[in-house]
Amino acid sequence: MTAPAASEAIFSGSEPHQGSRNDTLPMVMGILNVTPDSFSDGGRFVTTSLALEQARRMHAEGAVVIDVGGESTRPGASPVSAEEEIERVIPVIEAIAAELPTRISIDTSKPAVMREAVASGACMINDVRALRQEGAVETAAGLGVSVCLMHMQGEPRTMQADPRYHDVVTEVRDFLVERAGECERAGIPRSRIFIDPGFGFGKNLEHNLRLLAELGALVATNYAVMVGLSRKSMIGTLLDRPLDDRVQGSVALALMAYLNGARLIRVHDVAPTVDALRIAEYVTRFSSFSPGENT
Ligand code: 8Y4
Numbered sequence: 001m002t003a004p005a006a007s008e009a010i011f012s013g014s015e016p017h018q019g020s021r022n023d024t025l026p027m028v029m030g031i032l033n034v035t036p037d038s039f040s041d042g043g044r045f046v047t048t049s050l051a052l053e054q055a056r057r058m059h060a061e062g063a064v065v066i067d068v069g070g071e072s073t074r075p076g077a078s079p080v081s082a083e084e085e086i087e088r089v090i091p092v093i094e095a096i097a098a099e100l101p102t103r104i105s106i107d108t109s110k111p112a113v114m115r116e117a118v119a120s121g122a123c124m125i126n127d128v129r130a131l132r133q134e135g136a137v138e139t140a141a142g143l144g145v146s147v148c149l150m151h152m153q154g155e156p157r158t159m160q161a162d163p164r165y166h167d168v169v170t171e172v173r174d175f176l177v178e179r180a181g182e183c184e185r186a187g188i189p190r191s192r193i194f195i196d197p198g199f200g201f202g203k204n205l206e207h208n209l210r211l212l213a214e215l216g217a218l219v220a221t222n223y224a225v226m227v228g229l230s231r232k233s234m235i236g237t238l239l240d241r242p243l244d245d246r247v248q249g250s251v252a253l254a255l256m257a258y259l260n261g262a263r264l265i266r267v268h269d270v271a272p273t274v275d276a277l278r279i280a281e282y283v284t285r286f287s288s289f290s291p292g293e294n295t
Contacts, residue, residue, distance in 0.1 A: 062270060150197075172211060194226040197227065
């Protein structure tokens, strides 16, 4: 028997996860990139059917939500227009919503994309810019969906040049609490807000390690914590592994994030991550501490 996922509380807007022992499975979000570099372009139809195939697999492997993104936010990437983003993601969201019972998240910063995506079936907005674009908070509040607010220092094109902080954990936490407060004032209930330290977004290796080791500082805000560590460069740096050989490193980081209190984990490799987290959750049931509590 598996414990019920925390998804009901967090995505349905009912009472959140605080107050009792947290021994439920953390949720896994599967990454579905719909950028020209993610599928060798055989045109829109081929791209959509390949994306749908990947969504089917991630759903079968245990992802509770699939994050569809049409803007590349990798270091050095250039911006895309709302029209281009919509053209990339909407056919994919429609296809997933028509076939799979999975939840869909839209990875975007643009209000126009948020509206179209939610109209097509998305129930969550994942914004690496924490709803700082003009009209984004009001749009998300009006749509009545869950949101993930991520910290980023600078903009994707330049953020990795020379990131600096006085105290990375405090600065990231204060920024996220400020953005979450803005969302609450606009009418988004606390139970629908995730905060995310934004690993690799204007952070060097030491910043990333500090944030993961002290994730408890974010958990202590009582907002649900989401993380994205999958295949990121900290693994490449620590282990000297290329992009296609970072699964074990990613699973290790996902497990660390879970033990430090993360509730939603964004990954490329759903099956091995779900296996690791299921095992960890069985062990956690025999602990007198909740994840994130013993730090
Ligand atoms: C290799 C693998 C190289 C991955 C670069 C990357 C996050 C996110 C991204 C995150 C949330 C990425 C959209 C960057 N990362 N959303 N999005 N949190 N909430 N890079 O950490 O995966 S894209």
